[in-house]
Amino acid sequence: MIDWLQEDLAPYFPDTKFAQEEPNGLLAAGGLLTPAWLIAAYRRGIFPWYDDDSPILWWSPAPRMVLKAEDFHLGRTVRKLMKKSDFKISCDLAFPDVIYQCAQPRDGEDGTWITEEMEQAYIHLHDNGISHSVECWSCSGELIGGLYGLQINKVFFGESMFSRKSNASKLVFAYFAQFLFDSGIIMIDCQMHSDHMAQFGASEIDRIEFETLLHDAVDQPLVINYPTFLTDNTEMRHE
Template sequence: MYFLTKELYFPPVTETDFSGILAVGGDLSTERLLLAYNSGIFPWFEDGEPITWWAPDPRMVLLLDELNISKSMRNILNRNIFTVTFNSDFRAVISNCQSIKREGQNGTWITDDMIEAYCKLHELGHAQSVEVWQDDQLVGGLYGVDLGHIFCGESMFAKVSNASKVAFIKLVEYLKANNYLLLDCQVYNEHLESLGAFEVNRESFMKVLKSRKAV
């Protein structure tokens, strides 16, 4: 494990430990975050802990053609229960992702410093959000880092059933229409697996990231 200083640097992702941790320390500056994501690395830590940088192997991804939409979910989409927008309230989305109660979790990894760092990324065009509305109320959404050919999903939330799934599906439709190669889901998640995501080895993920070509 590497300990970062103020120097804008990350070690090769092959230097991660068995759990996928590459380094600790550094900061959440725009420059460091962009270097991290473009190097296959992302921050993940809880409030009060040092900044921890990950490059897990395997990596959870979704190939855009392999999105799995259930029959019941198609019915919900066809009924137009929700209204979906992009980038209309990034701060509200990330703040809801921070505060939403999640089963089996006592706290959140989205610290106040992370909110400010990702809002700055959004202002510069490097982070995007999807909002899901019902009766003019924000009931779901997601946000992530946009690399232009890969979208790195960070977190999602839902206040009513299926709202986060709608955000996810609409995001994938947008990415596919704009010729993105894949959606990076980072680490295994049963919910995302049900939508078609699966694990690949880190080497395969890095090839897509660096070559900007699907494998």
Template sequence: MYYLSKELFFPPVSEADEEGILAIGGDLGTERLQLAYKSGVFPWFNEGEPILWWSPDPRMVLFLDELIVSKSMRNILNRNIFKVTFNQNFKDVISNCQKIKRDGQNGTWISNEMIDAYCNLHEMGVAKSVEVWQDEVLVGGLYGIDLGHVFCGESMFSKVSNASKVAFIALVEYLRNNNYKLLDCQVYNPHLESLGCCEIDRAAFMSILKNE
């Protein structure tokens, strides 16, 4: 386990333990966060605990052409029930991701400190959001870090059925149209798998991230 100091540094991701934890400590400053994502690392920890930095193996990703849109979902999209915007209400999106109740989870890892840190990145044009509206009300969305060729998804929320899926599909279409290589989804969950995401070796992920 690496303990980070004020120095802007991350050890090689190959040094992560079996769970994927690479380092502990440091801060959530904009420079460190940007270095983390460019290095294949992300923060994930509970409020009140030390900052944990992760680089799991395998890594959950979406190759953009592998997106699965069900027939029922296509019908919803064709009905124009929802309106989608980009980067219009970043703070509201991340705040809703913090507050939304999730099955099997008590509380959230998105602390107020995390919100402040990612809002700072948003002001720099690094953190971005997708908003989904129904009758002028924000009902879903997602946010993440934009590296230019890879988008690192962080969290999404939905207040009505399918709203987060609409955000996800809209993001993938944007990334595909702008020649991104990958959507990073970090760790496995069955919902992401149903949308076409898959696990790949960390080494393969890092090769794409480094444009090798």
């Protein structure tokens, strides 16, 4: 059994040690998707994940996929792409469009976990300067890739990404991760294992190590001024 969180109480969550092993990380249900609830959750390494047929479900899986600043690297192939590509990478120019594209079903999938309620919740966080998007634009101004997530002090919590052209999401993450670590971010939370993140140096760590790193990093104040563009050429005009 998992705890049911009461909407009329201040945000609270059970200890993450009570998260289920199967399904991995399921911790609680209920509560709200307000900024107060979401920030309280992420500060403890908890995030929402559910569909339209479910109540709000909160998760804290273990092991946890993370990218630490000291482990981040750009492989030769990625570096070549960054030199040769004429795509333009921006920050926070099209947050609603990015989360909408991330919410579209992938090939071979019928549905999505990014419900309309989730979209609005993270747009609200964006309006409050907490969640951020990164966009990849073609030379003609078409949005062809992107990602979104949220920053709490020295941690960036990655949520989702999409790609409509080959290598678009790879370039988005390469430029953005490099910027984050140069700006003082200690760790990017990637949540679950993916080969895409592993190529940049992300790896799985156990709950104790993750939560030790997390609690230290979220307690260290960090203000980042996100630039409009992460690439040098700023002459592109998006629609």
